[in-house]
Amino acid sequence: MADANKRQRVDQDEPGEAAPEPNINVQEAMPTYYAKLFPHQHMARWLAYGNDSKHAQADAHFFSRREFCFTLDGDIFVRYQSFKDGAALQEAIQRRCPAKIDIGPVYSANPQDRHKFGAAFQPLERELVFDIDLTDYDDVRTCGRGGHICGRCWPLMAVAVKIIDAGLREEFGFRHILWVYSGRRGVHCWVCDPSARQLSDEQRSAIASWFAVYRGQEEGRARVGILSGNLHPAVERAAGILREAWVQTLLPSQRLLEDGPTCEALLRYLPEEGLVEAVRKRWAAAARSASRQHPHQAPQDVSVVRWGLLEEEVRNRIAEERSRSGRGTAPNYKVLGPLERCLDEIVLAHAYPRLDMEVSRKRNHLLKAPFCVHPKTGKVCVPIDPAEVDSFDPDGVPSVASLLRELGEAG
Amino acid sequence: MQVLANSGAGPAGFTPLSSNASASKSGDRMLTDLSMYNTPPTENITLEEFERLALARLSVLKEMEAYKLRHPNKTEKEYLDKLNQLKQKHMRGISSSSSSSAQPGPAASSTSLRDEDVRTDLISHYVLRLAYCRTADLRKWFLAQECEMFRLKFGTYNAAEHEAFLAAHAPQYRPVPPAELEEVMDDILRVMRSGLETKEALQRAQNDRRFYKVSWTRVPELVAQRRVLLRGGWAYVSRDALAPLVVAEFRAGVSKGLSDMARRWRQMFPPEEEQRLQPLVASLANRSLVADYSGVATRYGSVSAASLPSLASRHFPLCMSHLMTSLHSERHLRHGGRQQLGLFLKGIGLPLEEALLFWRSEFAPRTPGDQFDKQYAYNIRHNYGKEGKRTDYTAHRCTTIVGFSGGAGDHHGCPYRRLDEGALRTALSRLNCDDRKLEEALSKAREGHYQLACAAAFEGIHRVPEMDVGISTPLQYYAESRRVCAEREAAANGGAAKGPAGAVGEAAEGAAGGSNTAAAGAGATAG
Numbered sequence: 001m002a003d004a005n006k007r008q009r010v011d012q013d014e015p016g017e018a019a020p021e022p023n024i025n026v027q028e029a030m031p032t033y034y035a036k037l038f039p040h041q042h043m044a045r046w047l048a049y050g051n052d053s054k055h056a057q058a059d060a061h062f063f064s065r066r067e068f069c070f071t072l073d074g075d076i077f078v079r080y081q082s083f084k085d086g087a088a089l090q091e092a093i094q095r096r097c098p099a100k101i102d103i104g105p106v107y108s109a110n111p112q113d114r115h116k117f118g119a120a121f122q123p124l125e126r127e128l129v130f131d132i133d134l135t136d137y138d139d140v141r142t143c144g145r146g147g148h149i150c151g152r153c154w155p156l157m158a159v160a161v162k163i164i165d166a167g168l169r170e171e172f173g174f175r176h177i178l179w180v181y182s183g184r185r186g187v188h189c190w191v192c193d194p195s196a197r198q199l200s201d202e203q204r205s206a207i208a209s210w211f212a213v214y215r216g217q218e219e220g221r222a223r224v225g226i227l228s229g230n231l232h233p234a235v236e237r238a239a240g241i242l243r244e245a246w247v248q249t250l251l252p253s254q255r256l257l258e259d260g261p262t263c264e265a266l267l268r269y270l271p272e273e274g275l276v277e278a279v280r281k282r283w284a285a286a287a288r289s290a291s292r293q294h295p296h297q298a299p300q301d302v303s304v305v306r307w308g309l310l311e312e313e314v315r316n317r318i319a320e321e322r323s324r325s326g327r328g329t330a331p332n333y334k335v336l337g338p339l340e341r342c343l344d345e346i347v348l349a350h351a352y353p354r355l356d357m358e359v360s361r362k363r364n365h366l367l368k369a370p371f372c373v374h375p376k377t378g379k380v381c382v383p384i385d386p387a388e389v390d391s392f393d394p395d396g397v398p399s400v401a402s403l404l405r406e407l408g409e410a411g
Numbered sequence: 412m413q414v415l416a417n418s419g420a421g422p423a424g425f426t427p428l429s430s431n432a433s434a435s436k437s438g439d440r441m442l443t444d445l446s447m448y449n450t451p452p453t454e455n456i457t458l459e460e461f462e463r464l465a466l467a468r469l470s471v472l473k474e475m476e477a478y479k480l481r482h483p484n485k486t487e488k489e490y491l492d493k494l495n496q497l498k499q500k501h502m503r504g505i506s507s508s509s510s511s512s513a514q515p516g517p518a519a520s521s522t523s524l525r526d527e528d529v530r531t532d533l534i535s536h537y538v539l540r541l542a543y544c545r546t547a548d549l550r551k552w553f554l555a556q557e558c559e560m561f562r563l564k565f566g567t568y569n570a571a572e573h574e575a576f577l578a579a580h581a582p583q584y585r586p587v588p589p590a591e592l593e594e595v596m597d598d599i600l601r602v603m604r605s606g607l608e609t610k611e612a613l614q615r616a617q618n619d620r621r622f623y624k625v626s627w628t629r630v631p632e633l634v635a636q637r638r639v640l641l642r643g644g645w646a647y648v649s650r651d652a653l654a655p656l657v658v659a660e661f662r663a664g665v666s667k668g669l670s671d672m673a674r675r676w677r678q679m680f681p682p683e684e685e686q687r688l689q690p691l692v693a694s695l696a697n698r699s700l701v702a703d704y705s706g707v708a709t710r711y712g713s714v715s716a717a718s719l720p721s722l723a724s725r726h727f728p729l730c731m732s733h734l735m736t737s738l739h740s741e742r743h744l745r746h747g748g749r750q751q752l753g754l755f756l757k758g759i760g761l762p763l764e765e766a767l768l769f770w771r772s773e774f775a776p777r778t779p780g781d782q783f784d785k786q787y788a789y790n791i792r793h794n795y796g797k798e799g800k801r802t803d804y805t806a807h808r809c810t811t812i813v814g815f816s817g818g819a820g821d822h823h824g825c826p827y828r829r830l831d832e833g834a835l836r837t838a839l840s841r842l843n844c845d846d847r848k849l850e851e852a853l854s855k856a857r858e859g860h861y862q863l864a865c866a867a868a869f870e871g872i873h874r875v876p877e878m879d880v881g882i883s884t885p886l887q888y889y890a891e892s893r894r895v896c897a898e899r900e901a902a903a904n905g906g907a908a909k910g911p912a913g914a915v916g917e918a919a920e921g922a923a924g925g926s927n928t929a930a931a932g933a934g935a936t937a938g
Contacts (some may be wrong), residue, residue: 203631207634210635228603233601235605
């Protein structure tokens with residue numbers, strides 16, 4: 001806990017961070033947390049999906065075929081735990097105080113009997129899940145790396161949540177979607193519609209690919225899965241959200257176009273050397289004229305200004321190329337194509353959601369349960385409302401220490 | 412489907428599954444033309460019809476395959492015409508119901524004709540499933556042929572026919588109503604542009620205006636590549652894009668049916684069936700589709716050792732003439748070659764004494780007489796069923812011969828497989844094969860279609876138009892060769908009266924062949 005705090009202070013530029021938590025051992029707090037704060041009944045009701053004693057047509061064995069995995073203190077990993085009902089789950093959690101609880105699929109048989117079935121023991125049902133982690137954005141965020149998270153890189157997460165959430169609802173028709181803070185540096189998404197739970201591995205893979213516009217790094221640039229300046233409607237929708245956030249939040253908070261390696265990396269997306277030169281010239285000219293500006297005038301953020309100029313130069317170049325082809329002859333798409341794509345490519349490469357594909361693909365992947373406590377930060381994995389994701393403050397997430405303090409004060 | 416034995420043994424066999432096998436009575440030709448074969452037939456048929464229907468469909472599938480391999484560059488329409496022609500040839504009028512029905516008026520008869528087509532189609536498909544479900548190779552072949560046939564037929568449907576078929580057999584593909592289409596058309600076009608579809612494709616989509624929507628879970632490949640518009644879980648698919656999807660569903664359905672059948676094999680064939688249905692089904696997979704050529708021996712008069720060389724150069728398939736040449740030059744043949752050639756010679760009617768004479772004289776320079784008797788005579792006699800367990804062995808078929816393996820000094824096996832191109836070229840030119848057919852034979856051999864290569868060589872040597880199927884046994888080559896030559900002579904001789912005969916060497920044969928030709932002609936059409 002202490003080193004997590006230290007790391008946060010070192011990574012961040014601004015002074016005056018949130019007051020450091022009192023140095024409490026997270027693990028010591030777990031028994032009280034599980035006794036008084038963890039929402040056992042809600043979890044059980046959720047995961048039973050109505051297959052409990054209150055419903056007539058319930059499958060009494062449904063809950064007991066769900067795998068839970070406990071990580072006990074000391075990194076002891078205990079898989080294939082199963083429980084008869086919510087009460088049994090609660091009792092086990094309170095008794096063993098796991099540092100982390102993972103939720104697995106509902107299998108064809110009770111996981112504890114799996115050896116009897118051999119190859120017939122298969123996952124049957126499982127929520128569709130996504131995992132987005134800020135570490136995957138380390139090449140495009142300048143405020144920190146690794147486990148760092150702050151109000152300046154949170155917008156990347158926010159925009160990812162908005163895009164995926166809208167996509168799942170509008171494109172795939174899913175309705176029961178839960179977003180959860182992962183406790184340190186990312187978010188998880190649980191899609192719980194019955195149709196989502198029944199999806200095969202191949203179908204999950206297809207959804208993950210649908211959202212895989214960002215396709216990893218290659219030679220210092222991101223590969224973006226677009227073929228032309230004409231975007232697929234789904235990608236266009238995402239790009240619309242991103243372009244707005246790009247100018248309003250991402251450029252200034254991440255200072256992407258201030259002189260430095262990030263700016264140089266960004267310029268590499270421009271397809272022509274001549275274009276890069278033209279852009280640099282514009283920037284230099286703007287800097288000179290800005291310095292002659294009225295000194296009392298509040299300066300516009302330099303990254304935003306530079307982006308505006310860069311956009312202009314690209315559009316001028318496109319217009320030039322189009323007029324060059326003249327009447328009757330088709331434009332030279334080998335030149336025009338990359339020009340038309342590059343602005344979108346830059347925005348998508350820097351900000352389109354970067355999913356962990358492996359998490360979504362397989363039904364038997366274990367994912368951390370909501371309301372777990374992160375062992376290093378002490379923060380609780382709380383649900384996030386996608387409508388309010390912009391105002392979510394990762395630093396203000398309740399931690400087990402603050403919650404226990406509140407409990408104590410309440411008497 | 413239950414099958415009645417001809418000898419009235421008790422019913423046994425398949426568990427009757429749920430049925431609505433009777434085709435829809437709508438008059439639409441197309442609905443009955445194509446099926447997803449989701450439900451098996453449930454009726455009683457005789458064993459004999461069971462076999463007849465299966466062989467008919469097998470003929471269609473095999474001949475279609477051969478046609479496509481020989482003519483890879485025809486249009487879809489031409490393939491479809493060929494398919495219809497084959498169906499007409501093999502599958503019309505073969506079902507029992509057609510022969511037993513009375514002669515109703517024209518309107519009723521066209522319906523009953525359609526019903527009959529549906530019935531034979533369904534039954535023959537399922538019987539072939541039985542025959543071809545047991546091994547992976549068989550399943551793969553059957554699946555490939557059936558999917559190809561389905562694809563061909565489905566691909567030629569027009570918009571209305573597609574809609575009718577889908578409504579009846581694949582309702583998960585719903586037509587998009589015009590109002591909805593107006594709303595989504597723009598986005599569909601944008602999807603197409605984002606996927607770099609051609610202008611023509613875009614134009615077609617806008618003109619055709621027939622789109623279908625299907626649950627996205629059925630088209631994961633399209634979703635993974637972002638090649639469809641998705642709205643609320645529905646994927647919008649153009650009519651062009653539809654065909655591969657429906658074919659894929661057809662394929663999945665038949666494939667699943669095949670593996671289910673293989674798994675339940677034991678259930679379907681209880682011990683009673685072991686003697687009755689099971690051998691029949693097993694033989695279907697191996698059946699030669701052309702008649703037995705064992706009658707060729709008697710048809711063309713006896714063969715003697717002396718006549719062999721001339722027969723070899725004119726009537727033998729390459730495998731046998733190659734063996735004859737090697738035998739003659741080396742004065743020896745190894746065991747594999749002796750067996751392959753020896754059984755063939757027996758098949759064409761070489762009597763035992765002539766055979767012994769032939770082999771002895773060929774081997775003579777290297778093998779003295781008594782050594783020959785000791786080492787080789789017994790085997791020859793054994794082949795003729797005069798020794799040991801006295802089995803009358805039949806000549807090997809092509810599939811067996813192609814499968815023979817051999818070492819460096821061996822000359823047996825199928826030369827289209829074993830010889831390199833140069834040697835093949837020499838051999839075929841020596842046999843006077845026409846150039847174009849020679850090249851065709853070589854290319855077929857290169858691709859591994861040895862029997863079609865042999866057929867091409869036959870056509871090149873005898874200057875005949877194309878045969879329907881490949882050669883399935885060397886005896887077939889010989890029989891066809893003799894028939895063609897006999898017919899030619901009959902035509903030549905029939906014109907000229909009894910004057911001095913044209914062809915010299917064939918005079919004797921021609922006289923004998925002339926009287927046999929009528930019989931031969933009848934025999935050949937039966938074969």
